Amino acid sequence: MSLPDYGGQGWQDIVVTLDGPVAVVKLNRTKQRNTFTTQLQQDLVAAYGLFNLDDRVRAVVLTAEHTAPAFCSGADISSGWDGLWSKDDREQGQHTHRDIGGKATLAIFRCRKITIVAVNGHAVGVGVSALQLPCDFRFIWAGAKFALPFIRRGIAAEAASGYLLPRLLGYSRAVGILLSGSTYSPDSPLLQGLYHATFPNREDVFPAALAFAHELAANTSQTGVAWTKALLWRGADSIEGQHIIDSRGMIDLGTRGDAREGALAFKERRPVKFQDVLSKDLSDFVPWWTELDVQRRRTKL
Amino acid sequence: MSLPDYGGQGWQDIVVTLDGPVAVVKLNRTKQRNTFTTQLQQDLVAAYGLFNLDDRVRAVVLTAEHTAPAFCSGADISSGWDGLWSKDDREQGQHTHRDIGGKATLAIFRCRKITIVAVNGHAVGVGVSALQLPCDFRFIWAGAKFALPFIRRGIAAEAASGYLLPRLLGYSRAVGILLSGSTYSPDSPLLQGLYHATFPNREDVFPAALAFAHELAANTSQTGVAWTKALLWRGADSIEGQHIIDSRGMIDLGTRGDAREGALAFKERRPVKFQDVLSKDLSDFVPWWTELDVQRRRTKL
Amino acid sequence: MSLPDYGGQGWQDIVVTLDGPVAVVKLNRTKQRNTFTTQLQQDLVAAYGLFNLDDRVRAVVLTAEHTAPAFCSGADISSGWDGLWSKDDREQGQHTHRDIGGKATLAIFRCRKITIVAVNGHAVGVGVSALQLPCDFRFIWAGAKFALPFIRRGIAAEAASGYLLPRLLGYSRAVGILLSGSTYSPDSPLLQGLYHATFPNREDVFPAALAFAHELAANTSQTGVAWTKALLWRGADSIEGQHIIDSRGMIDLGTRGDAREGALAFKERRPVKFQDVLSKDLSDFVPWWTELDVQRRRTKL
Numbered sequence: 001m002s003l004p005d006y007g008g009q010g011w012q013d014i015v016v017t018l019d020g021p022v023a024v025v026k027l028n029r030t031k032q033r034n035t036f037t038t039q040l041q042q043d044l045v046a047a048y049g050l051f052n053l054d055d056r057v058r059a060v061v062l063t064a065e066h067t068a069p070a071f072c073s074g075a076d077i078s079s080g081w082d083g084l085w086s087k088d089d090r091e092q093g094q095h096t097h098r099d100i101g102g103k104a105t106l107a108i109f110r111c112r113k114i115t116i117v118a119v120n121g122h123a124v125g126v127g128v129s130a131l132q133l134p135c136d137f138r139f140i141w142a143g144a145k146f147a148l149p150f151i152r153r154g155i156a157a158e159a160a161s162g163y164l165l166p167r168l169l170g171y172s173r174a175v176g177i178l179l180s181g182s183t184y185s186p187d188s189p190l191l192q193g194l195y196h197a198t199f200p201n202r203e204d205v206f207p208a209a210l211a212f213a214h215e216l217a218a219n220t221s222q223t224g225v226a227w228t229k230a231l232l233w234r235g236a237d238s239i240e241g242q243h244i245i246d247s248r249g250m251i252d253l254g255t256r257g258d259a260r261e262g263a264l265a266f267k268e269r270r271p272v273k274f275q276d277v278l279s280k281d282l283s284d285f286v287p288w289w290t291e292l293d294v295q296r297r298r299t300k301l
Numbered sequence: 302m303s304l305p306d307y308g309g310q311g312w313q314d315i316v317v318t319l320d321g322p323v324a325v326v327k328l329n330r331t332k333q334r335n336t337f338t339t340q341l342q343q344d345l346v347a348a349y350g351l352f353n354l355d356d357r358v359r360a361v362v363l364t365a366e367h368t369a370p371a372f373c374s375g376a377d378i379s380s381g382w383d384g385l386w387s388k389d390d391r392e393q394g395q396h397t398h399r400d401i402g403g404k405a406t407l408a409i410f411r412c413r414k415i416t417i418v419a420v421n422g423h424a425v426g427v428g429v430s431a432l433q434l435p436c437d438f439r440f441i442w443a444g445a446k447f448a449l450p451f452i453r454r455g456i457a458a459e460a461a462s463g464y465l466l467p468r469l470l471g472y473s474r475a476v477g478i479l480l481s482g483s484t485y486s487p488d489s490p491l492l493q494g495l496y497h498a499t500f501p502n503r504e505d506v507f508p509a510a511l512a513f514a515h516e517l518a519a520n521t522s523q524t525g526v527a528w529t530k531a532l533l534w535r536g537a538d539s540i541e542g543q544h545i546i547d548s549r550g551m552i553d554l555g556t557r558g559d560a561r562e563g564a565l566a567f568k569e570r571r572p573v574k575f576q577d578v579l580s581k582d583l584s585d586f587v588p589w590w591t592e593l594d595v596q597r598r599r600t601k602l
Numbered sequence: 603m604s605l606p607d608y609g610g611q612g613w614q615d616i617v618v619t620l621d622g623p624v625a626v627v628k629l630n631r632t633k634q635r636n637t638f639t640t641q642l643q644q645d646l647v648a649a650y651g652l653f654n655l656d657d658r659v660r661a662v663v664l665t666a667e668h669t670a671p672a673f674c675s676g677a678d679i680s681s682g683w684d685g686l687w688s689k690d691d692r693e694q695g696q697h698t699h700r701d702i703g704g705k706a707t708l709a710i711f712r713c714r715k716i717t718i719v720a721v722n723g724h725a726v727g728v729g730v731s732a733l734q735l736p737c738d739f740r741f742i743w744a745g746a747k748f749a750l751p752f753i754r755r756g757i758a759a760e761a762a763s764g765y766l767l768p769r770l771l772g773y774s775r776a777v778g779i780l781l782s783g784s785t786y787s788p789d790s791p792l793l794q795g796l797y798h799a800t801f802p803n804r805e806d807v808f809p810a811a812l813a814f815a816h817e818l819a820a821n822t823s824q825t826g827v828a829w830t831k832a833l834l835w836r837g838a839d840s841i842e843g844q845h846i847i848d849s850r851g852m853i854d855l856g857t858r859g860d861a862r863e864g865a866l867a868f869k870e871r872r873p874v875k876f877q878d879v880l881s882k883d884l885s886d887f888v889p890w891w892t893e894l895d896v897q898r899r900r901t902k903l
Contacts, residue, residue, distance in 0.1 A: 162533050190494075262679075406845070455856075
């Protein structure tokens with residue numbers, strides 16, 4: 001497969017650029033308050049799918065125009081919810097429906113590279129659940145509004161937010177956020193621990209996130225990152241099981257090029273220059289877990 | 302089944318009133334420092350069991366007299382622990398015992414409505430584990446003492462506190478609390494994230510919790526709340542599994558009356574008026590999980 | 603088995619003393635910045651294995667010389683990683699390798715007594731993951747540096763840190779720490795909740811931890827502690843399952859000597875004097891869980 005040329009992939013609701021080892025995704029519905037659409041979901045799934053496989057990409061930054069009225073003001077429900085159901089959903093039955101927010105969540109969550117979101121505006125609903133929660137790092141503007149108002153709209157925690165939020169922050173805060181459905185500021189005690197960095201000015205969020213991404217891309221091992229993400233999210237359900245898995249990670253990684261380079265650079269007190277890539281240097285012990293197939297299945301002719 | 306008249310149910314250790322869509326439970330052992338008894342447990346199990354099924358109830362507030370010497374000073378062990386064992390426990394064997402604190406915890410935890418506790422006094426042991434931890438929101442008086450001193454009394458984490466506390470706050474804080482058994486103030490770093498709101502005056506805790514309950518009752522969907530609680534606590538053990546379940550929630554709820562009303566009210570910038578109720582409008586996809594039967598079983602004649 | 607004489611066990615990389623009911627372990631590689639070695643791992647596994655079984659021990663404090671250049675500056679990789687692989691690892695295959703950091707983690711984690719670490723110096727890598735994360739309480743010097751820089755060295759989250767860190771602090775902070783690999787101070791927002799107490803002066807950390815250990819040793823039940831640790835870490839995966847298990851704990855402990863003494867001392871407003879010990883007074887309902895066997899297995903002649 002030839003290397004993707006991100007500028008020319010025919011994206012509609014995002015703009016993608018490759019800035020050295022850092023991929024940048026900018027939401028492209030500024031005038032529509034970056035409301036979430038099926039097209040946006042499809043673009044995100046395609047983009048993060050490519051980042052996941054493209055050895056050139058070591059980190060991804062998702063952001064919006066800092067002058068936009070919102071980072072993402074949720075799904076557009078001005079004409080109701082029916083725009084969310086596909087022809088299949090209606091004809092095949094509810095069991096075939098797959099939430100579009102959740103599809104985006106999964107695409108970001110499954111990306112084996114470092115994922116960062118630079119939230120430089122207000123975010124509501126799926127603008128939090130799908131665009132922020134699955135990222136490794138969240139940078140935010142101090143003036144941004146945050147809300148997951150599902151129960152105030154007649155629906156429930158979507159886009160796997162019922163899975164991610166209690167794990168990210170603990171159940172006390174997650175329940176408080178999701179069962180109030182209220183609007184919070186990034187400095188709310190309820191959101192403590194969610195954001196890696198907060199910035200007083202909207203225009204500073206993305207540049208800081210980009211600089212952070214470049215620092216990580218330059219100094220971290222692609223295989224070490226992928227293993228660490230998997231050990232965190234796909235680890236064993238007992239400490240003994242984790243020890244068996246991470247022992248394998250230790251000796252597999254520890255006998256490859258990046259670990260040799262890491263030790264040598266440390267000894268020589270110089271910057272590292274990691275070269276191992278996922279397409280060639282990832283142990284075939286990975287994945288050790290099984291993943292549920294989330295594809296919809298037709299059950300009628 | 303006719304609708305319960307909460308005032309006339311013959312409660313002994315609690316007083317129950319229905320304040321519109323909000324049920325209020327007041328502990329009724331003020332002179333005994335609201336110590337926890339088998340009768341109190343039975344009253345709580347009965348009350349929350351009714352709230353769970355009564356469509357009129359959208360939120361529940363549990364509280365005590367703010368002039369009481371304590372919100373709940375734990376189980377009364379002035380005559381030792383033997384009052385806790387039933388005739389069956391002694392005759393049938395330890396395996397048939399069911400902790401009374403845990404019975405209350407489960408009744409509150411399983412209630413599908415919004416549950417709030419207004420802790421307007423000191424709380425110790427089961428006054429924390431059974432009366433606070435299973436609630437969705439905890440409001441507290443800044444001067445209240447907090448202690449889970451089980452290991453200082455010769456017992457261990459009861460009332461499912463070993464399950465709830467690490468999930469609510471993370472293991473670092475939960476272990477710190479339970480393995481010190483010390484007394485803490487609500488502003489202790491160890492309790493950060495546990496309380497939704499703190500009040501300097503005892504008399505302000507319940508009114509604030511009641512107002513909060515009314516705001517949520519007026520503006521949230523009963524089915525949306527029940528789905529969200531289930532997605533949080535009965536969700537899948539993988540993000541893919543959660544996506545499959547919450548997709549079903551999305552299309553089920555999204556094609557019902559509350560979601561239509563939610564979108565319409567949002568568009569018309571007016572308050573919502575939700576009418577869907579659990580007895581009629583909850584998908585029969587719920588429950589998707591299985592629950593262990595915790596009833597005691599006799600194993601001897 | 604005769605009681606261990608901790609002073610004379612032939613330790614090499616630690617010094618062990620028994621201070622009444624508190625065992626003290628001091629890292630003994632001060633000049634080598636207490637770097638982690640296979641010998642240190644073996645000493646720790648042996649020591650915590652003894653503490654686990656020795657009824658005299660009620661709490662353990664792990665520390666270092668407060669004048670040392672570091673509490674533990676990680677594994678010594680100045681000559682690369684090859685020192686970590688055993689002859690078996692090389693001859694039998696990667697699947698037989700067991701991470702030495704993880705072996706120490708497991709020994710501390712499995713100890714049924716109260717475990718405390720007094721971090722009176724900088725800690726990096728395995729000096730955090732194996733020496734701090736598995737302990738019940740972490741005391742630290744405010745000036746200590748903290749780093750888990752695995753991905754900056756070409757490896758991944760080892761010593762079960764991928765299991766423990768998200769459980770201790772939640773995934774948001776754990777991911778932030780492990781996927782940045784950066785150096786943090788104990789007062790970093792990212793580390794909130796990790797440390798039970800912080801001290802401005804290095805020399806004060808150990809004495810405070812020791813005093814804390816003595817207070818707990820004097821006033822807590824050995825069996826209550828062991829049950830509570832197990833209920834926290836080996837609990838059921840549902841609240842109903844937890845209720846069934848902790849009900850057994852309640853009646854088992856509640857009908858033994860320590861609970862009688864706990865209630866009596868409480869009534870008489872005097873200090874407790876607990877006498878139940880794990881070797882004689884622990885219910886044979888414990889352990890109710892199964893543990894994966896982590897021993898390496900040879901698969902070639």
